[in-house]
Amino acid sequence: xxxxxxxTKKRKFRKDNTLYLLLRDPLGRAGxxxxxxxxLLAIFAPYISNFDVAExxxxxxxxxxxxxxxxGTDNFGRDIFSRIVYxxxxxxxxxxxxxxxxxxxGFILGIISGYFEGRIxxxxxxxxxxxxxxxxxxxxxxxxxxxxxxxxxxxxxxGIVNIPVFTRTVRASVKSIKSLDFVADAKSIGLxxxxxxxxxxxxxxxxxxxxxxxxxxxxxxxxxxxxxxxGLGIRPPEPSWGSMLSESRAFMELAPWMVIFPALFIILxxxxxxxxxDALRDVLDPKLKL
Amino acid sequence: xxxxxxRRLLTLIPVLLGISVAIFLxxxxxxxxxxxxxxxxxxxxxxxxxWERRLGLDKxxxxxxxxxxxxxxxxxxxxxxxxxxxxxxxxxxxFAVSAELALIACIVAWIxxxxxxxxxxxKRNSITDRIVRIIxxxxxxxxxxxxxxxxxxxxxxxxxxxxxxxxxxxxxxxLVNLEIMLFPAIVMGGSMAGSVMRMTRSSLLEVLxxxxxxxxxxxxxxxxxxxxxxxxxxxxxxxxxxxxxQMGILMGGTVVIEQIFSIPGLxxxxxxxxxxxxxxxVQGSVLFMAFIYVFINLLVDIIYTYIDPRISxx
Numbered sequence: 001x002x003x004x005x006x007x008t009k010k011r012k013f014r015k016d017n018t019l020y021l022l023l024r025d026p027l028g029r030a031g032x033x034x035x036x037x038x039x040l041l042a043i044f045a046p047y048i049s050n051f052d053v054a055e056x057x058x059x060x061x062x063x064x065x066x067x068x069x070x071x072g073t074d075n076f077g078r079d080i081f082s083r084i085v086y087x088x089x090x091x092x093x094x095x096x097x098x099x100x101x102x103x104x105x106g107f108i109l110g111i112i113s114g115y116f117e118g119r120i121x122x123x124x125x126x127x128x129x130x131x132x133x134x135x136x137x138x139x140x141x142x143x144x145x146x147x148x149x150x151x152x153x154x155x156x157x158x159g160i161v162n163i164p165v166f167t168r169t170v171r172a173s174v175k176s177i178k179s180l181d182f183v184a185d186a187k188s189i190g191l192x193x194x195x196x197x198x199x200x201x202x203x204x205x206x207x208x209x210x211x212x213x214x215x216x217x218x219x220x221x222x223x224x225x226x227x228x229x230x231g232l233g234i235r236p237p238e239p240s241w242g243s244m245l246s247e248s249r250a251f252m253e254l255a256p257w258m259v260i261f262p263a264l265f266i267i268l269x270x271x272x273x274x275x276x277x278d279a280l281r282d283v284l285d286p287k288l289k290l
Numbered sequence: 291x292x293x294x295x296x297r298r299l300l301t302l303i304p305v306l307l308g309i310s311v312a313i314f315l316x317x318x319x320x321x322x323x324x325x326x327x328x329x330x331x332x333x334x335x336x337x338x339x340x341w342e343r344r345l346g347l348d349k350x351x352x353x354x355x356x357x358x359x360x361x362x363x364x365x366x367x368x369x370x371x372x373x374x375x376x377x378x379x380x381x382x383x384x385f386a387v388s389a390e391l392a393l394i395a396c397i398v399a400w401i402x403x404x405x406x407x408x409x410x411x412x413k414r415n416s417i418t419d420r421i422v423r424i425i426x427x428x429x430x431x432x433x434x435x436x437x438x439x440x441x442x443x444x445x446x447x448x449x450x451x452x453x454x455x456x457x458x459x460x461x462x463x464x465l466v467n468l469e470i471m472l473f474p475a476i477v478m479g480g481s482m483a484g485s486v487m488r489m490t491r492s493s494l495l496e497v498l499x500x501x502x503x504x505x506x507x508x509x510x511x512x513x514x515x516x517x518x519x520x521x522x523x524x525x526x527x528x529x530x531x532x533x534x535x536q537m538g539i540l541m542g543g544t545v546v547i548e549q550i551f552s553i554p555g556l557x558x559x560x561x562x563x564x565x566x567x568x569x570x571x572v573q574g575s576v577l578f579m580a581f582i583y584v585f586i587n588l589l590v591d592i593i594y595t596y597i598d599p600r601i602s603x604x
Contacts (some may be wrong), residue, residue: 082426124303129305129308130308133305133309133580133584133585134309135539136542137546138545141545141564142313142572143319144564145563145564147321222433225433225435226433226434226546229546230561231565232564245435245436245439250444251437263440266433267432267436271432274427275427275431
């Protein structure tokens with residue numbers, strides 16, 4: 001009897017577990033594995049890569065993939081595999097930092113504008129509407145054009161661009177949660193606004209927030225790659241997949257591997273995040289399932 | 291209807307003003323200032339004072355903004371620092387090129403996305419559906435610049451094909467112009483098609499579940515009529531919304547694609563402005579693109595009322 005109880009209890013726990021539900025879905029599993037691969041590459045970059053990213057082998061320029069240079073070499077004779085591995089690090093760091101900037105500011109603004117109505121809400125949402133009125137890459141380019149190109153400015157630009165999405169998502173869910181009975185109950189027992197916000201509304205807005213964060217991460221990585229591709233993101237010789245792809249264009253016929261590997265890794269990363277974002281949305285918010 | 295459009299146009303004013311203020315303020319963040327950017331090491335106090343007077347930088351910020359915006363309203367976006375040419379006529383002529391590219395991309399996207407999206411919804415959970423969904427996911431996930439670079443590589447290696455180097459306008463030679471536009475439009479349209487496909491599938495599925503479709507089928511309407519006249523029309527509102535949003539993304543996308551395919555559109559003009567630190571070009575192009583984006587969204591709102599007369603004008 002006690003065994004049965006234990007098993008059912010265990011099963012119940014597992015079925016409720018987001019990660020379990022996510023990994024049960026084949027697409028979710030694929031996305032998760034893709035991201036895990038990129039994260040592992042980024043963390044263990046110094047152990048995995050064969051050469052330093054800036055190390056120039058002038059005798060081995062434009063070498064096709066071989067046993068020494070797994071993904072071949074570029075026009076300076078730098079090892080493409082090592083640059084791809086370190087590029088994963090750059091992509092993830094830029095993605096995570098910029099989404100943290102956007103999510104942090106967006107979450108606070110969303111909670112405030114959703115909970116307090118009136119002038120505060122109108123002002124915040126007006127600013128967000130204006131930021132939202134720009135195509136995102138355009139705003140990011142404008143900010144970098146003004147601040148100058150550097151890894152920090154790229155992160156700031158991408159962060160600012162993503163604030164409105166978070167503010168809107170969080171505000172919408174705060175508004176719907178606010179009308180539920182338990183918030184009225186909390187008010188009626190005399191809880192302060194701040195406590196209701198922190199203890200009740202914020203945790204309940206987390207589901208849509210997490211889905212948004214996953215999707216924003218992929219769009220942040222994409223924006224970074226695009227900006228670096230245009231020469232307005234990460235500066236060489238720092239390895240960025242976007243700038244590697246851009247540099248490869250002059251040599252594409254001579255050395256197609258210079259194009260193919262960075263392109264493949266950009267595609268793999270964005271695809272994995274999008275798949276995971278979709279799967280997460282289905283698990284956390286089944287009402288939105290397509 | 292007329293009143294509705296006028297009212298919607300009026301609500302645009304604060305948004306447009308907000309955009310102009312945002313751009314103006316962001317431009318103030320330039321480290322040092324514009325004059326340092328122009329003069330560089332040749333800077334002397336006299337030269338600096340002259341340039342400040344010439345650009346109106348010696349006046350308070352609010353006055354500077356009003357001077358700028360009153361020029362913009364009259365179609366005067368300022369002059370390029372480098373060439374001294376007026377920015378606005380250049381923006382207009384380059385916008386025509388970008389708009390053509392965006393339009394062809396949209397047509398490509400619709401041709402791919404609508405039939406496949408409908409097919410995928412009608413054959414839900416079949417192999418066809420799965421294949422379409424994977425194509426859509428790839429469309430959404432593969433970045434434009436990666437597809438473009440791979441496509442150029444593929445065309446060169448497999449067919450030895452290179453698109454014409456010199457840009458030719460549509461009026462000059464329509465065929466060569468379309469040849470130049472075709473591959474960039476396929477790249478942009480392909481990525482747009484992904485999300486339109488997904489939206490078509492999901493909104494059609496939602497409509498097909500509703501009772502009125504059962505009623506239409508019960509009265510004996512042929513399946514084609516049920517789908518096209520009843521279901522698809524009702525499913526089209528979210529699709530139109532998405533297409534509107536995508537047009538904005540397309541405007542941003544032109545920056546990258548025009549650079550890769552060397553098309554002299556507004557996106558390329560903006561990039562040139564950024565690289566040469568020619569701020570009137572940057573400021574003007576971004577303002578113009580953002581305005582166009584807002585107007586497209588307004589157009590989408592107006593189209594709604596045609597598709598669904600239940601949406602009230604009030």
